[in-house]
Amino acid sequence: MPALIRFEGGRMTAVDDPFTEIADDEGMAPGDVIISLTRFQAEGERLLAEGRSVGVRLEPAEEVEALAYDLPRIALVALAFPKYRDGRAYTSARLLRERCGYKGEVRAVGEVLREQAQFMVRCGVDAFAPADGSSAEEWEQASRRFRHVYQRASDGRAPAFAERGE
Amino acid sequence: MKALTANRLTDGEVVFWNQGRWVERFADAELFAEAGPGETAEGHAKAQPTVVIEPYLIDLIEAGELWAPLSYRERLRALGPTNRLDHGKQVEGGDVVEALQHASGAARSTGRVNLIKRK
Amino acid sequence: MYVYDTLDKEFLADRASEFREQVGRRLSGEITEDQFKAIRLMNGLYLQLHAYMLRVAIPYGALDARQMRKLAEIARTYDKGYGHFTTRTNLQFHWIKLADAPDILDELASVDMHAIQTSGNCIRNVTADPFAGATAEEVDDPRVWAEAMRQWSSLHPEFSFLPRKFKIAVTASPKDRTAAKVHDIGLVMKRARDGTLGFEVIVGGGMGRTPYVGSTIREFLPAARLVSYLEAVLRVYNRHGRRDNIYKARIKILVAALGAEEFGRQVEAEWAQIGPESDLPDTELARIRSAFAPTAFETLPARSEAFEAAKAADKALARFARNNVKPHKKPGYAIVEVSLKAIGETPGDASADQMDVIADLAERYGQNDIRVTHEQNLVLPHVKLDDVPAVHAALAAAGIASANINLITDIIACPGLDYCALANARAIPIAQDIAEHFRDQDRAEDVGELKIKISGCINACGHHHVGHIGILGVDKKGEEFYQLSLGGSGAEDAAVGQILGPALPAHRVAEAVDTLVEVYLRERSAGERFLDTFRRTGAAPFKEAVYAGAH
Numbered sequence: 005m006p007a008l009i010r011f012e013g014g015r016m017t018a019v020d021d022p023f024t025e026i027a028d029d030e031g032m033a034p035g036d037v038i039i040s041l042t043r044f045q046a047e048g049e050r051l052l053a054e055g056r057s058v059g060v061r062l063e064p065a066e067e068v069e070a071l072a073y074d075l076p077r078i079a080l081v082a083l084a085f086p087k088y089r090d091g092r093a094y095t096s097a098r099l100l101r102e103r104c105g106y107k108g109e110v111r112a113v114g115e116v117l118r119e120q121a122q123f124m125v126r127c128g129v130d131a132f133a134p135a136d137g138s139s140a141e142e143w144e145q146a147s148r149r150f151r152h153v154y155q156r157a158s159d160g161r162a163p164a165f166a167e168r169g170e
Numbered sequence: 171m172k173a174l175t176a177n178r179l180t181d182g183e184v185v186f187w188n189q190g191r192w193v194e195r196f197a198d199a200e201l202f203a204e205a206g207p208g209e210t211a212e213g214h215a216k217a218q219p220t221v222v223i224e225p226y227l228i229d230l231i232e233a234g235e236l237w238a239p240l241s242y243r244e245r246l247r248a249l250g251p252t253n254r255l256d257h258g259k260q261v262e263g264g265d266v267v268e269a270l271q272h273a274s275g276a277a278r279s280t281g282r283v284n285l286i287k288r289k
Numbered sequence: 290m291y292v293y294d295t296l297d298k299e300f301l302a303d304r305a306s307e308f309r310e311q312v313g314r315r316l317s318g319e320i321t322e323d324q325f326k327a328i329r330l331m332n333g334l335y336l337q338l339h340a341y342m343l344r345v346a347i348p349y350g351a352l353d354a355r356q357m358r359k360l361a362e363i364a365r366t367y368d369k370g371y372g373h374f375t376t377r378t379n380l381q382f383h384w385i386k387l388a389d390a391p392d393i394l395d396e397l398a399s400v401d402m403h404a405i406q407t408s409g410n411c412i413r414n415v416t417a418d419p420f421a422g423a424t425a426e427e428v429d430d431p432r433v434w435a436e437a438m439r440q441w442s443s444l445h446p447e448f449s450f451l452p453r454k455f456k457i458a459v460t461a462s463p464k465d466r467t468a469a470k471v472h473d474i475g476l477v478m479k480r481a482r483d484g485t486l487g488f489e490v491i492v493g494g495g496m497g498r499t500p501y502v503g504s505t506i507r508e509f510l511p512a513a514r515l516v517s518y519l520e521a522v523l524r525v526y527n528r529h530g531r532r533d534n535i536y537k538a539r540i541k542i543l544v545a546a547l548g549a550e551e552f553g554r555q556v557e558a559e560w561a562q563i564g565p566e567s568d569l570p571d572t573e574l575a576r577i578r579s580a581f582a583p584t585a586f587e588t589l590p591a592r593s594e595a596f597e598a599a600k601a602a603d604k605a606l607a608r609f610a611r612n613n614v615k616p617h618k619k620p621g622y623a624i625v626e627v628s629l630k631a632i633g634e635t636p637g638d639a640s641a642d643q644m645d646v647i648a649d650l651a652e653r654y655g656q657n658d659i660r661v662t663h664e665q666n667l668v669l670p671h672v673k674l675d676d677v678p679a680v681h682a683a684l685a686a687a688g689i690a691s692a693n694i695n696l697i698t699d700i701i702a703c704p705g706l707d708y709c710a711l712a713n714a715r716a717i718p719i720a721q722d723i724a725e726h727f728r729d730q731d732r733a734e735d736v737g738e739l740k741i742k743i744s745g746c747i748n749a750c751g752h753h754h755v756g757h758i759g760i761l762g763v764d765k766k767g768e769e770f771y772q773l774s775l776g777g778s779g780a781e782d783a784a785v786g787q788i789l790g791p792a793l794p795a796h797r798v799a800e801a802v803d804t805l806v807e808v809y810l811r812e813r814s815a816g817e818r819f820l821d822t823f824r825r826t827g828a829a830p831f832k833e834a835v836y837a838g839a840h
């Protein structure tokens with residue numbers, strides 16, 4: 005099981021991941037699962053009715069708006085970064101937090117490198133499956149590298165202009 | 171005839187393979203008449219990712235008595251920029267540098283034998 | 290000038306330390322070249338043919354003397370004693386060692402400079418009118434907005450991994466010195482009848498292999514809403530721009546595919562949802578604006594007797610005044626353009642000594658203000674007319690007094706095959722050839738404004754698509770050939786040039802340009818520039834003359 009780092013209470017902590025990722029061509033596993041949007045649309049109702057926690061994996065081209073109605077029932081949204089250069093999921097994350105008001109876990113999966121830590125945190129991602137083997141400490145350090153930021157984003161950090169106003 | 175070249179990781183310097191070492195002057199490069207040994211060397215070079223970046227074989231052609239890279243681009247790499255003759259490897263002068271400067275009949279702008287296929 | 294406060298400085302320091310660590314991880318083998326490449330590119334560090342190249346950001350092309358001296362010092366210490374000013378008003382060092390790069394970033398940070406976002410698929414250095422704050426034409430100081438955008442775009446969490454690079458230019462003058470219409474976003478400031486300030490928003494311009502002049506998607510965006518609107522544009526682009534093919538990934542392709550109207554509609558819809566919370570508060574805009582408050586100008590007569598007398602006595606100065614000295618908004622002051630296009634030199638290159646001279650002049654005569662233009666020249670925006678002779682003399686002593694701004698020898702050229710790993714052909718020697726050919730200043734002045742732009746490959750870093758005469762290096766069976774195009778412009782009358790005919794070998798290019806000029810001189814009507822004549826006559830007479838001998 006790949007390591008999972010969770011951002012909680014301002015700290016990065018390595019945690020056990022209770023979820024199993026199920027590919028579209030795999031059989032369903034018991035317990036808490038992460039499935040694709042397509043599969044969720046087909047099987048989501050049933051799985052939820054069984055009382056399990058269900059997470060949905062969104063590919064970069066899939067728009068978060070497609071999930072808007074179901075969000076309250078979804079335990080986590082896993083945003084795929086098939087290549088770390090593919091930045092669409094940053095927008096997805098912000099829209100989930102800022103436009104849909106989603107409070108559940110937003111997880112980054114795929115080519116997730118510590119170089120992206122701060123960007124991801126700022127866009128509202130709060131769980132990470134790093135592909136570069138970084139530890140929770142390294143991830144935390146990377147996510148706090150910059151003492152100041154220049155924009156408002158999903159993390160509520162005060163941008164430079166607000167700090168200056170204080 | 172081929173030679174094996176790369177840029178050195180720490181400073182970007184153009185380097186050439188010679189019997190397991192990297193040398194800075196094209197004049198000192200090992201020349202491969204056969205495909206096999208060249209590719210073997212390339213394999214070794216690729217296993218040195220903290221020494222060089224992207225090693226590749228280049229084609230050579232005869233330039234007078236000597237060999238020169240086939241492509242214009244590779245000649246410039248072996249020499250330095252033509253707008254600043256006081257910069258780069260060409261400053262040292264010598265037979266091989268002169269042969270490169272006067273080599274004619276370039277056959278393509280990128281001499282990266284393998285990269286052509288990749289593109 | 291905007292002065293960095295503690296926050297800005299700490300931000301740069303954090304960036305430099307991050308990069309030092311990343312270089313360490315690369316050198317130790319912890320990360321691969323592939324992973325590192327993207328990291329170094331976010332810090333402007335490329336691998337070129339002979340060495341690494343470091344592209345230093347010069348936000349909106351503005352420098353003070355201290356910064357220019359630091360660039361000179363870096364050039365001496367870490368490079369070969371010179372730097373190359375680019376069409377995006379940045380500075381490139383062409384002989385950098387990876388192992389030195391972290392130290393260089395520290396050096397830069399010590400004078401509030403950096404290389405952030407000078408490469409990579411992010412929002413690049415924002416450029417602005419090099420005459421900002423000095424020209425009477427402008428409705429506002431575009432630097433205020435450029436600085437606001439610099440901050441907003443720096444490590445933007447959502448927009449640092451766009452489909453492709455993203456370039457923004459802003460001007461507040463009807464005369465466009467920024468090539469706004471060939472940027473991903475061009476912003477042209479306007480003042481409405483009721484006095485409010487706003488931007489005309491032009492998107493989807495660009496060069497590369499599919500050149501486009503941008504389309505206006507909003508005639509008037511209230512200035513205070515700039516950031517939220519940019520966010521909407523970038524968001525639509527980030528979500529829908531193509532990522533399957535890097536040649537089709539720029540915003541221009543998306544705008545062309547959707548149509549400007551539909552693209553604009555999507556932006557407006559997104560913008561409506563974002564709302565004004567994303568905009569900069571007025572207090573921050575006021576803070577930035579105060580940094581660009583006009584420096585104390587003296588009250589001077591509009592005419593300087595000393596300058597007039599010096600011009601009458603010195604032909605070289607008179608020529609310099611005709612071509613390089615532009616009107617300033619304040620009486621008794623002038624904008625002085627410093628050409629980096631001395632005949633026979635590399636366009637855009639400046640030696641460390643020349644940089645120091647410019648720094649001294651800026652300090653002594655120019656209110657400590659220096660600008661870089663997208664045409665690869667420098668500007669001293671605030672010089673007293675009385676001081677122009679002294680400035681001219683000092684420039685002449687340093688070999689940078691060429692009186693050729695906007696003339697045929699003021700050529701833009703990218704580094705081309707002499708340096709660039711992507712090139713097909715050399716660009717610099719062609720520029721040198723043409724400049725030599727038109728060494729006769731009287732003839733060059735008679736020809737008048739003529740913009741030649743040369744790129745060593747279709748990426749078009751040398752803006753060849755928008756040259757009055759554009760020259761593109763191509764590879765014909767390994768030989769360097771050059772394709773000419775005519776009638777392009779990157780200014781307010783922007784247009785993409787038309788290809789004239791088959792590419793020519795290197796040794797025929799200068800001669801062909803000469804032929805084009807002769808046709809122009811023959812065909813022109815009073816007051817017409819080369820571009821105007823071409824637009825009136827069309828390509829036929831030019832084409833006929835250049836290919837006359839061909840069969």
Ligand code: HEM
Pocket residue numbers: 335336337342374375376377381453454456495496497498535536539702703704709710711748749750751752
């Ligand atoms: C190592 C050197 C360089 C490399 C590898 C490089 C790479 C590129 C590439 C790939 C493009 C095409 C991008 C696209 O259309 O998507 C491009 C465009 C451009 N580059 Fe460069 N470039 C280099 C140097 C320069 C220099 C020296 C300048 C300024 C003189 C410059 C300014 C530009 C500009 C203005 C564009 C054009 C147009 C546009 O935005 O569409 N670049 N460059």
Ligand code: SF4
Pocket residue numbers: 703704705706709710711712713744745746747748749750751
């Ligand atoms: S136009 Fe081509 S050759 Fe010139 S700098 Fe750009 S990528 Fe290099």
